[in-house]
Amino acid sequence: MAKGERNLHKENPYAAALKMLDSAAEKINLNKNVWQRLRHPRRCLIVSLPVMMDDGSLKMFEGYRVQHDYSRGPAKGGIRYHPDVTLDEVKALAAWMTWKCAVVNIPYGGAKGGVRCNPKEMSRGELERLTRRYASEILIIIGPDKDIPAPDVYTDAQVMAWIMDTYSVAHGHSVPGVVTGKPISLGGTLGRKEATGRG
Numbered sequence: 001m002a003k004g005e006r007n008l009h010k011e012n013p014y015a016a017a018l019k020m021l022d023s024a025a026e027k028i029n030l031n032k033n034v035w036q037r038l039r040h041p042r043r044c045l046i047v048s049l050p051v052m053m054d055d056g057s058l059k060m061f062e063g064y065r066v067q068h069d070y071s072r073g074p075a076k077g078g079i080r081y082h083p084d085v086t087l088d089e090v091k092a093l094a095a096w097m098t099w100k101c102a103v104v105n106i107p108y109g110g111a112k113g114g115v116r117c118n119p120k121e122m123s124r125g126e127l128e129r130l131t132r133r134y135a136s137e138i139l140i141i142i143g144p145d146k147d148i149p150a151p152d153v154y155t156d157a158q159v160m161a162w163i164m165d166t167y168s169v170a171h172g173h174s175v176p177g178v179v180t181g182k183p184i185s186l187g188g189t190l191g192r193k194e195a196t197g198r199g
Helices: 003-010 013-028 032-038 087-103 124-138 157-171 192-198
Strands: 043-052 058-069 075-082 109-116 147-151
Touching: 013 032, 013 087, 043 087, 043 124, 058 075, 058 087, 058 124, 058 147, 075 087, 075 124, 075 157, 087 109, 109 124, 109 147, 124 157, 147 157
Parallel strands: 075 109, 075 147
Antiparallel strands: 043 058, 058 109
């Protein structure tokens, strides 16, 4: 890793993303109005998540969903569970997803989500309660035509199934298109779990 790359990773992730954008925008002479629009996420949702733990105590978690841009189509991006998740990290990841989709001409915008927690220290029941609470708080901005979550760091097909079920219950019918990365039995895609590592 080059010295410049090490410094980039030490700074605020969203500041690093903006540096990348500014550098690329200058090189390709990007329209200044488009450039300014891309420097700001379209929507940032911060949610407080009270979760009943197995020992009977109530623990508060903080979650995020950022939609960077969806002018090319519905927003798309993963949800990560990690103790170091921050809003600026999620904003940066959402921006990078916007640019990745645009570069390969996929008709999606960029989004990302996260919950600050340590899933390694949580039981399956605690993770389910956390996930369902998070899903219920972000369901006002997600959906097959708006924003489609996916698995990311420490989330998997089971987490996506809980999100899909929570969203479906709220809408009164099954909505498998609300997430990707769900189990095959719920309409998931063969090879999806391995695709990120191969990509």
